[in-house]
């Protein structure tokens with residue numbers, strides 16, 4: 001199903017008076033906001049295909065009705081989100097779950113929905129039917145050369161799918177590591193992984209990037225072969241300029257200072273981009289901003305500071321994606337909430353008085369620095385983000401629209417109780 005722009009217009013007309021008064025108050029407080037609104041309008045967050053259905057946990061899964069059962073339906077779902085917020089104009093595919101049967105048809109559908117293809121993701125964390133060698137003890141790190149070769153070939157295959165679709169990056173996340181002391185020779189595992197990544201890197205088209213994603217633990221619980229940003233950066237530096245470090249917010253040990261990691265990776269020109277989510281304990285894959293919204297703001301504050309210092313284009317020069325899993329919420333509602341949280345954190349970062357912050361830092365005025373951050377963070381920017389949506393032709397309140405227009409009911413009527421392959 002597709003949303004009619006007339007429906008959106010009617011929704012916006014109903015909310016316009018209230019919005020206008022909120023927005024004009026904000027402008028009277030903050031001055032002209034056009035430059036910020038323009039940046040917000042350009043900012044797009046990719047939606048991963050695996051977040052469109054219920055993910056579940058190790059203990060069970062409670063799928064909801066109307067979930068997408070095919071790649072075409074996944075595209076439709078992201079198209080729907082994008083129609084509602086005009087900030088979700090890209091989809092990230094996962095191979096082998098999302099192999100198109102007809103590339104031209106998929107490209108055409110994406111173009112109609114105004115969607116681009118974000119990074120393509122390889123999968124060497126589970127065995128596929130008919131696979132010659134098992135990844136039980138790792139993939140690119142594996143002690144057996146034939147297993148490594150199989151994983152390398154898979155990644156090169158993923159690049160080929162991405163080229164057909166117009167993607168420009170490959171994200172490599174490895175479950176490789178060890179669960180018990182003594183299981184692995186760390187140095188050999190690193191070397192094997194590096195050699196494998198080098199072969200994949202050599203297969204990248206000229207304008208492509210390789211995103212090396214790290215994760216502190218899980219599924220391996222003693223060591224991960226790309227376990228933190230330092231290890232990822234080692235690989236990225238050894239591989240070359242096309243390789244960069246991808247930060248997934250849920251992939252750190254508790255209380256890691258992610259904003260500092262971001263600042264330093266940007267300084268080195270080695271930040272690839274983001275997988276947004278939130279967590280209380282580990283890789284919880286919760287809704288962005290649901291647990292630690294202040295941390296999200298601090299991260300965006302460093303992103304904007306660092307990207308501006310490097311003369312980077314906020315909208316284009318890093319990969320922005322949500323990586324979440326939904327167990328108790330409607331996945332589409334959750335994704336609307338996540339995008340909203342990201343836009344608010346970005347808006348806050350754009351509002352920061354960077355000169356004043358810099359002056360406070362230079363004067364060791366700790367209180368002033370903290371006050372500047374806090375004052376900005378507590379500014380209610382909901383009307384600012386809504387104004388950007390309004391100017392883009394999106395819905396003033398996407399979540400309200402989704403509920404009032406009974407979108408899930410319509411999807412269910414169309415699809416029945418489909419299920420989707422997920423599991424990240």
Ligand SMILES: [Mn+2]
Nearest residue numbers: 213248275323
């Ligand atoms: Mn991720």
